[in-house]
Amino acid sequence: MGLLLDGFEIEWRERGIGDAVLFVHGFPLNSAMWGPQLAALPAGWRGIAPDLRGFGASEPGDAGVYRMDLLADDLAALLDRLGIERTVLCGLSMGGYIAFEFWRRHEDRVRALVLSDTRAGADSTEARDARRALAQQALALGTGAVVTPMLPRLLSPATMRKKPGVVAMVRAMMEETAAETMARALLGMAERADAEPLLRTIDVPVLVLWGEHDVITNRGQGEWLARGIRGARLELIPGAGHLPNLEEPEEFNSALNHFLVGLPHDTLSTRRVLSA
Numbered sequence: 001m002g003l004l005l006d007g008f009e010i011e012w013r014e015r016g017i018g019d020a021v022l023f024v025h026g027f028p029l030n031s032a033m034w035g036p037q038l039a040a041l042p043a044g045w046r047g048i049a050p051d052l053r054g055f056g057a058s059e060p061g062d063a064g065v066y067r068m069d070l071l072a073d074d075l076a077a078l079l080d081r082l083g084i085e086r087t088v089l090c091g092l093s094m095g096g097y098i099a100f101e102f103w104r105r106h107e108d109r110v111r112a113l114v115l116s117d118t119r120a121g122a123d124s125t126e127a128r129d130a131r132r133a134l135a136q137q138a139l140a141l142g143t144g145a146v147v148t149p150m151l152p153r154l155l156s157p158a159t160m161r162k163k164p165g166v167v168a169m170v171r172a173m174m175e176e177t178a179a180e181t182m183a184r185a186l187l188g189m190a191e192r193a194d195a196e197p198l199l200r201t202i203d204v205p206v207l208v209l210w211g212e213h214d215v216i217t218n219r220g221q222g223e224w225l226a227r228g229i230r231g232a233r234l235e236l237i238p239g240a241g242h243l244p245n246l247e248e249p250e251e252f253n254s255a256l257n258h259f260l261v262g263l264p265h266d267t268l269s270t271r272r273v274l275s276a
């Protein structure tokens, strides 16, 4: 499905009818990574997984740098166009950085948060420099400069060994992403604001889901995040690395769906349905 937003066409996948869950993909992936979640949502839920600008089937638009606040505003504009007031927001890694910006800018539209393998803090100076260097390499050498070093770090050793279909799918998503998009998003992640001060302002239900063997954002960061947000619950996904929703989808879905069905009734959603 596609819609014109701010001068570019955004595409998304969706499944189901009911209250919204918006799934935000990681870098340098696309909405296909949420296929196992869209397929398994409980009755009464509508899953929406956009391709962020430049990724998947969405057009790149003309922003030079894909800042996290820009991408968060794209999501708010998509919700406007779909007539959705409030949503559960589920972000993995870069998707989590965008979820924090969404909270900063559109807090009243967030019914609950699911944060997976992400971090609230800004990059250190070294991490920022490394991202900028990688952006230059992607532009000069092509996507392989990102895919080759990153793929084995995205997946756990067990996934790399035993799940060739998942490895091939993740590789295909990465290779499909234009070098220009990678560079724009790397620069955007390097510039992202510190979201740590936001954590104590989060007053909606939060589930933190983490791959037990994630080496990009380790489980200590998941524990730290869950401790910093009032009432947040951490669930570790055994056997998974940085992409637990793809590596161990049944475990991930079971935790996600249990969280969704246990959420308090959303009066705003009800009002929308009654007045529709």
Ligand code: MLT
Residues within 6 Å of the ligand: 025, 026, 027, 028, 092, 093, 094, 095, 189, 216, 242
């Ligand atoms: C991601 O999975 O989105 C990236 O690992 C995020 C990052 O590079 O910080």
